Amino acid sequence: GENVEQHPSTLSVQEGDSAVIKCTYSDSASNYFPWYKQELGKGPQLIIDIRSNVGEKKDQRIAVTLNKTAKHFSLHITETQPEDSAVYFCAAPPVTGRRALTFGSGTRLQVQP
Amino acid sequence: NAGVTQTPKFRILKIGQSMTLQCTQDMNHNYMYWYRQDPGMGLKLIYYSVGAGITDKGEVPNGYNVSRSTTEDFPLRLELAAPSQTSVYFCASSYSRQGNMNTEAFFGQGTRLTVV
Numbered sequence: 001g002e003n004v005e006q007h008p009s010t011l012s013v014q015e016g017d018s019a020v021i022k023c024t025y026s027d028s029a030s031n032y033f034p035w036y037k038q039e040l041g042k043g044p045q046l047i048i049d050i051r052s053n054v055g056e057k058k059d060q061r062i063a064v065t066l067n068k069t070a071k072h073f074s075l076h077i078t079e080t081q082p083e084d085s086a087v088y089f090c091a092a093p094p095v096t097g098r099r100a101l102t103f104g105s106g107t108r109l110q111v112q113p
Numbered sequence: 114n115a116g117v118t119q120t121p122k123f124r125i126l127k128i129g130q131s132m133t134l135q136c137t138q139d140m141n142h143n144y145m146y147w148y149r150q151d152p153g154m155g156l157k158l159i160y161y162s163v164g165a166g167i168t169d170k171g172e173v174p175n176g177y178n179v180s181r182s183t184t185e186d187f188p189l190r191l192e193l194a195a196p197s198q199t200s201v202y203f204c205a206s207s208y209s210r211q212g213n214m215n216t217e218a219f220f221g222q223g224t225r226l227t228v229v
Contacts (some may be wrong), residue, residue, distance in 0.1 A: 006155075018149055024179040026160065030219065031215070032215035034213060034217070034218075035150070037226075041222075041223075041225070042222060043117075043205070043220030043221050043222050044202050044203070044220050045220065046217045046218070049217075051215065087127065089156065091153065093214030093215065094214065098169070098171065099144065099161060099163050099169075099209070099212060100144075100146050100158050100160065100161045100171060100214075101218060103148075103155050104155060104157075105154065105155040106154070106155045106156075
């Protein structure tokens, strides 16, 4: 099955700075890489995803980059704001076996005003 | 659409008690999942279902049971609660065409369970 590792586990930045969270995956055949945001007391929610046929995708202040050779993908948040404070999870679907996403261990991002 | 609805939101159980965590979705999704999230940890898959009448084990199925008699409902049963089952439980659903996993998963708000 897929194995997903996520770093760092915690990240503190000043408001307006950029934040980068990185994930590595094990199955070279994986072709879909979503990022979820979990606000306090809520369930995770998809914020951006990327498919393996592109190297980068942007949506306003967030972007995801994919390096298939190195088997890693990253979430980039620019001009961070206090409302970006949350736990972020990367995920990858299985290529074989279980039909469910495997999630990374999560990154707690704190944006200091 | 209400999305994915979980009940209850909070529950305290005594060791050895049983309970059922309810999950229902109104998006006509074929895939449904149960994850648990321990403090400061990621999401671990307990069970999942690819359609009514079909369930399968995830990473951490011991101590739990599920059923999927309808497309909408996917209850999670704890038979003999143990302190190790203290966690936040999330139900999720997604639509998968021909087993393709490249679609968004929608999560419920979670059930916070404490076993004492």
